[in-house]
Amino acid sequence: MALGSTSPASSRRAKEADNVSDPSIAAVKAGLEGGVIEVMRREIPNLRTLPRGAAYDVVMNDPRMLDECFRLFRTRPDLFCEVVVDTERRPATSDQTMLSCGKTLGDAVALVVRASARRHFRQRLDSRVRLGPPRPQPPAFKRLAIALGLARPPQAKAPPRTLSRSDLLYRAIRSYLRFDWQVPLIPHYAPMTPTQVTDLGARLLDIREVAELRALSAPGVTPRDGRPPLLLDNARRLLVQGRDAIDSEILWRVVQQMDLARLFPQTETERLRRVVAQVSAVHSEVIRALLPVLGNDIRRFTVFLMVAFVTLGEQRFKQDFCQEGRGHAVRKLGERLDLLPSPPPTLGEMSRLYTAVLSTAYVGGVEASGETLLKAHPDLVRALDAMGRSQASPAAITG
Structure with a gap:
């Protein structure tokens, strides 16, 4: 068939x-x-x-x-x-x-x-079937007349059909159920209310992570003033008003809602908070160089910075991202990112792409040979090939 x-x-x-x-x-x-x-x-x-x-x-x-x-x-x-x-x-x-x-x-x-x-x-x-009130019985004399065929039984009126909870949710979300990648999310769509689905609208299709869906479906997360929820807002939402500097408290909220603790297995909350504080200290030149090439997307920008911290380590991250005078190097890194297609908004895809790009950067201040790096990292070769790399052997963030 x-x-x-x-x-x-x-x-x-x-x-x-x-x-x-x-x-x-x-x-x-x-x-x-x-x-x-x-x-x-x-x-x-x-x-x-x-x-x-x-x-x-x-x-x-x-x-x-x-x-x-x-x-x-x-x-x-x-x-x-x-x-x-x-x-x-x-x-x-x-x-x-x-x-x-x-x-x-x-x-x-x-x-x-x-x-x-x-x-x-x-x-x-709808697991619990709600039974309606019992049908009222006619008086005894009328029941006797019905039994003797002297009267007709009362016509039962069909109760008006009320939409169940599942019907209401399905009607709200139906037009946004389109892709097979949504199947693992179905159990996490179920706790949402039709109002939450309506508030998110087509932006629901931007959510592919269970943690983010839970965060967005939490009560009171979607603002009523027309402003997007935090995870769906412009990356400039992370910045201190009027300055090219990251607000560490807002960054912490994004990290929590995206469950980026997954990038730091077995790390205690207090240690993760210190990491967020260090990442928040990136230089203004870095922010200006990376925001546009990452599409001003709050999730991609946050993941890139956190993946950079993991990939480069604390010392190199401070050296490359937090010190003045590193603008040229980061702009070169941004140019490389700009040549690659944006990854889907899943932590796995973003992490693979950003790790691959960052892994081509110089190590400890010494620019590594591109061919040596690629031969030593077959996973990097596959990642770059999947992205459609623009250069045969990118060797350093300085190009």
Whole structure:
């Protein structure tokens, strides 16, 4: 069964889709329940012993399992070359590829993410079924007349349907559920209120970290004055008003909300606060050089500085970032950053890119040979290749 082709038997679950009258959605569902889930059953040990229908339900009910399935699809598209095909029956690997049903592969991904989120919201938010008040009974004489067929029983009026908590949340967030990277976040979307989702709007798609989503969904985080939440604001929010200097207290709040303690495993809170204070002491030349090339993004700017501290060490960080007269060197570093695509706003991606760039800087004041550095760090070679490096062997932050 190819994704994008129809099957009456497999489309019996189409009632779960957002629009059951849309035949293309039914076709996507049929493909998922057919050939796609068969590949998953063959490749994922936890699904092998389950019947097809049960395997489908396990995947759709568990965001962790669905995430595993998506990762298999993205890393091994060859396994799906016969079941995920375009209008010409060729393997469909790009999200822009049009399937034979008239939906793109990206559309199909969004349908799966939404269906899984809807199931999870219902399980999480509507687990307790609230029974309505008991139906009032007619008087005894009327019950006797009804029993003898001398009177008609009262017509039961259907109670007005009220939207459940899961319905309200799903309606608010539906248009922002689009990508497979959101699947691990589904359990963390559930505690949000529809008002919080509405306040964040499309900015919700800028959040890929669980820690940041928790911070943004905390009560009172989204200002009512139209100002963005801290994590979604311009990086100049970090600065002391009227000065090119970092406010250490605001930086500490950003570090906490992003859970950047992950960069410093087994470091006590007091030690991390001292690190933040040291990072806050970066020179104004550094701020002016790096803010624009990091897109004036508060999260990227914060991560870059914290990764620089980790990568260079305290002494070199102070030497390169906190002392006057290092503007030229940092501008060269900024030029290198400016040539690279901005990483997705995940700590892992940002850390890999920034570590790769910073690892090409000179060591202890002595400029290292670029070739020697790259040969000694194969991970750096892969990171730079993935970024599309502009120079064959960048050797130092001074260029």
